[in-house]
Amino acid sequence: MARIPPLDDAAAGPEAREALDAIVAAHGRTTNMKRTLAHSPVALRALMTWYDLRDEVLPFLGERLTTFFAHAISSATDCLVCSTFFRRLLIDAREDPEALQLDERERAVVEYGRQLAADPHSVSDELYERLASYFRPEQIVALTAFGGLMVATNLFNNALRVDLDDYLQPYRKEGER
Template identity: 40%
Template sequence: MSIVPLLQVEDMSPEAKDFYEERTKNGRVTNMVKTLLYSMPSFRAMEFYPVRNELQKIIGSRAIYFYCYAISTENDCLVCSTYHAKLLRDLNLTFEQFEFTEIEKILIDYGRGLVNNPNHIEDRIYEDLKRHFSNEEIVLITTVGCKMIASNIFNEAMKVDLDEYLFEVEFDKNILPTKS
């Protein structure tokens, strides 16, 4: 059970209410965001989608979903793991006959490294990143990974409840390649 109850629209600040109403015109507001809307400075600091969307333009949906899924499963964050598992499921991937791209493998390894020991990420991973991405893109990839880790920590620390639309999502950590 969440540490704080989900913020109700009628209790939101005018700025939070404007954001909520704009977002729900074409989508949904997750339980994490509803929790963050208690504090708009906190929401702005944790806002994930602007950087994620920039990276998505470069590497595509599938690669970014695997990157975030790898980070979230490595962090054991139920909310974010399930959310990204849903996004992957929505791509209709058949994992029985599936192969990761080289970029996906690099991002998965880098994401795991960010979670497990960012001071000792293997040189091989950095070399792979530099071979495929510009300095600007590597900074963006790292920022998205750090934002994902922050989201994982926030959800776990605040005990944010799993969003109802995710209750039926099944996922298996074993779909990711084995650790290199």
């Protein structure tokens, strides 16, 4: 059960209402996470920069690898909301989240995401060298910042126990709490 309920439309002040309306216009819906963040419009704006960073990495990662990376981080942090969100994208793209078929470049990115989530101090030199063989410094910076915001989103959902949205329930991993 969520520690803080999603912000109700009736309780939303003008700034929160405007932010939520913009999210609906851009993404078609508001989620429990975004409605919870809307209690603090500044916090909502900060974590919504995730989309800006995603747009920065999409040209060099592509949609598929961007999803793999975000899913790897969300799974490593055990974030029910985010890992299920990315499971949905993978399943809808006919990927098996439990048996991803990855090439060497994709493996380096996914492993980087896992290590960022688990302990960024433990990103090995070997892994970094593999990553650097595929990406320029500015791309690694954008990828790392994107990963950091993914971790921040996961941390928010986990700490406040944000409830899984109803539309994600069918994508929930079997046996997941």
